[in-house]
Amino acid sequence: MPAPLKLHQLRAFVDVARQGSIRAASRLSGLSQPALTKAIQELELAVGARLFIRGQQGVRMTDIGDNFFRHASLVLEELRVAQEEIQQRLGLAGGQVNIGVGGSIARTVMPQVITQFHREYPRVKVRIVEGQLVSMVPELRQGELDFTINTYDQSHLDQELSYEQVMTREYRVVVRKGHPMAKARSLQEMQHCDWTMPTRKGSYYRLLHDLFAERGMAPNIVVTCETFMACISLVAQSDFVSILSEDVINDAVLGSQLQAVELDEPLPLAQFYLIQRKDTSLTPMGAYMAQLFRRYCQQS
Structure with missing residues (x-):
């Protein structure tokens, strides 16, 4: 019969997995490196498999360790939520x-x-x-x-x-105020512009890529902005074109340098x-x- 898993072993494993080294996990948790090492060794013995591969630059998870991490981190998070729920129901908010x-x-x-x-x-x-x-x-x-x-x-x-x-929410094509294409009436007119957009992996922006493809268009997306503020700043201070929420364009601070292009064709609504x-x-x-x-x- 396999040995039962213990909570301190799971915590040690998750801390080391997230930090990438026993030394860093030791600083984070306040436990000594020998204590963390022992907890992980006991855990590996209990599950019957190696969870980490040790190297000069720290540790990395094995395939089994990577799969086990998803379960262990969820268990710890569920315990945290359960503990907080009890406290909150007792009025200790x-x-x-x-x-x-x-x-x-x-x-x-x-x-x-x-x-x-x-x-x-x-x-x-x-x-x-x-x-x-x-x-x-x-x-x-x-x-x-x-x-x-x-x-x-x-x-x-x-x-x-x-x-x-x-x-x-409605989204609009947006440019800086005074942009040479500010009075364009169609996406086709703006196809030659330099565009900046968030990654197409994002749900709404994937929808836009599909829209362009359906119309046989391929905007020149030369800059992919992974952060919202980077996109706004770039459009406000250059001739780059993007597509942003109408809320942002109407914002007194964020939209002060931006202008929505009044196109004849509406963009898909964002849900x-x-x-x-x-x-x-x-x-x-x-x-x-x-x-x-x-x-x-x-x-x-």
Whole structure:
């Protein structure tokens, strides 16, 4: 009969896997290197397989270790959530809520939600990750993010996640004020421009690539911006062209140097969803924050 797994062994394994070395994990956890090494050796003995390969530059996971990491990190996250839920139900409103938001959400709805949430629950810590859904899926699967508010591509549906539509937004072609193509009337006219767009792996922007392809167009996307602010700054201070949410263009600060191009052809609407794991319940604090996002998305 295999030896039972112990919680401290799982924590040691996950810490070392995330840090890439026993030394770094030791600094993070406050445990000695010999204690971490012993815990991992005991864990490897219990599971009957090597989880790490040691090298001069640190450690790397074996294939078995990589698969085991996904399970171990989810177990630890589920235990954290369970512990926080008990504390929150007892009225000891502490713990942490971890959320992901798309770039336009971060600059429109999110500040209102976080302000109200913090006012009501000042002891609850909040971690916010900004980006497109594709970059958040691993953390959603492992339970490191409670949920995200983002767009997604229905043709690439992840069966482990649930999707609840909360908002629809218009996107527009955008240039700097005074841009020579500011009065263009069609996408075809702007095909020769230098474009900057987020990665096509992002759900809404994959939709745009499909739209261009259907019309036999191939915009000259010479710069791929992985961050929202990089895209805005580049468009505002150069002749690059992009496509951004109407919320951003109308923002008093962010949109002050931007201008929407009045095209005769509308762009696809962006559907925003509250996305989370199907098999995991949110803590009371996480559920309340999700409800705030629903409310403010409907009002905006």
